[in-house]
Amino acid sequence: MRVNVTVNGEQRQADDVWEGESLLYVLRERLGLPGSKNACEQGECGSCTVYLDGVPVCSCLVAAGQAQDREVRTVEGLAEGDALDPVQEAFVEAGAVQCGFCTPGLVVAAHDLVNRVPQPSDPEIREALAGNLCRCTGYEKILDAVKLAAQKKSAR
Ligand code: FES
Numbered sequence: 001m002r003v004n005v006t007v008n009g010e011q012r013q014a015d016d017v018w019e020g021e022s023l024l025y026v027l028r029e030r031l032g033l034p035g036s037k038n039a040c041e042q043g044e045c046g047s048c049t050v051y052l053d054g055v056p057v058c059s060c061l062v063a064a065g066q067a068q069d070r071e072v073r074t075v076e077g078l079a080e081g082d083a084l085d086p087v088q089e090a091f092v093e094a095g096a097v098q099c100g101f102c103t104p105g106l107v108v109a110a111h112d113l114v115n116r117v118p119q120p121s122d123p124e125i126r127e128a129l130a131g132n133l134c135r136c137t138g139y140e141k142i143l144d145a146v147k148l149a150a151q152k153k154s155a156r
């Protein structure tokens with residue numbers, strides 16, 4: 001089947017999508033957007049998090065057909081030209097990236113949080129990121145990054 005979807009503001013089309021193919025697969029393998037990662041492919045780790053109509057979802061759990069005529073925003077769509085989003089900057093500056101496999105999903109989840117809650121508390125950050133697993137950092141630097149991202153956003 002053919003899937004038409006708006007991705008990062010551009011109308012995109014994927015052909016020969018098989019029933020049951022995930023949005024994650026279409027993004028990575030058909031549309032050339034490998035930012036979203038496929039770690040568990042069963043909704044457990046959050047590394048595939050993207051916005052679907054403005055709501056963060058695990059794209060491995062979304063059938064590509066469900067994205068028909070909808071809007072997807074991936075980690076690649078957060079920067080404005082060469083300027084990183086404040087959340088992306090904060091992850092770099094806080095040293096919240098080690099292997100980086102979890103990072104795209106965490107960045108999207110954190111981006112959603114700081115847009116909804118300008119100054120999130122530690123429990124709010126932990127709650128918002130509870131579906132995103134990281135095997136490397138121990139999460140402390142990730143917490144620091146989200147707090148720094150909130151500061152950066154409020155300063156803009
Ligand atoms: S790859 Fe989607 S939740 Fe892990």
Ligand code: FES
Nearest residue numbers: 098099134135136
């Ligand atoms: S930085 Fe390696 S899994 Fe998070």
